[in-house]
Amino acid sequence: MSLQITSMADIFTILLVFLLKGLSSDALQIAPSSGTQLPNGINTVALTEPALQIELSKDGILVEKSFVSELADYRLSAKEMSRDGTIPSLNERLDKERARQKLIAQSNDTVKIDSRAIILSDQKVPFATMKPVLRSLAAHGYSDIKFAVVKE
Amino acid sequence: MSSNFGNSSSSQDVDLNITPIIDCFTVLITFLLASASFLSIGFFDAYTPGASSDPNSAPPDTEAFVKIKNNQTAELKIKGRKHLTLTFDLKNPDSLKGLDQEMKKLDSEHLKLNQVLLSAEDDVDYKSVADVMGHLSQSDLPVVVGDF
Secondary structure: OOOOOHHHHHHHHHHHHHHHHHHOOOOOOOOOOOOOOEEEHHHHHHHOOOEEEEEOOOOOEEEEEEEEEEOOOOOOOHHHHOOOOOHHHHHHHHHHHHHHHHHHHHHOOOOOOOOEEEEEEOOEEHHHHEEEEEEHHHHOOOEEEEEEEOOO | OOEOOOOOOOEEEEEEHHHHHHHHHHHHHHHHHHHOOOOOEEEEEEEOOEEEOOOOOOOEEEEEEEOOOOOOOEEEEEEEOOOOOEEEEOOOHHHHHHHHHHHHHHHHOOOOOOOOEEEEEOEEEEHHHHHHHHHHHOOOOEEEEEOO
């Protein structure tokens, strides 16, 4: 008895096409780092365009997956905050991001200064940590905020 | 799998060996399944203070505030043309349905209400904020998150 692998090849081809299609249609794939648990949410909307990603995890604040500021058990220490209620290290990173966007906008008319930012926050992050992040974002012209949750 | 090429005098049987193809497919599928993200992420639209106010728009005659408290309750306060203060228990889904209804009612009452201001006490976690944002999304009003 010989094993018929032609039908198996057919199944594998269909699976491969399906997986590759899913991969290509999910160009705006956003995933938090391992260990960051997003809360569940109802009545959510889909993301149509990419935006600056800010992640709040147990140990730190990350901008575009690069570490910016330290958190101790989801909380900011007093030394990480400035008097105006913003986070200096985050401000510095946002300044760089703005400068990069302005440079691109100067040479390309179709690119505009982006006011959108995505916040990927662990469900245990307290509002006390979120407030200075929002203040820093507002101070740098990021006014349109998308809060990421897991769709229920 | 076999094919005949050429005429009868020079016929040749070709067998396509699909075993290496299956091997490649197995590796590719395993890789794609391992790297695929099965989490479906959704988003809540919100604004930082001062962002959504259009200087040319008429000033609102009503203001709506939602404050989430450490004791897992959310207080909806409406001031202006309509006065109302309601408290919702975040642990009780039936209570939160009341917030849905209030938001829908605000939409239908034709008040000059530009936005809903959402704030929380310092120890309130993001899970509770996301819970309330989901219910506030029942109305078309923009949600402004900050320290009010």
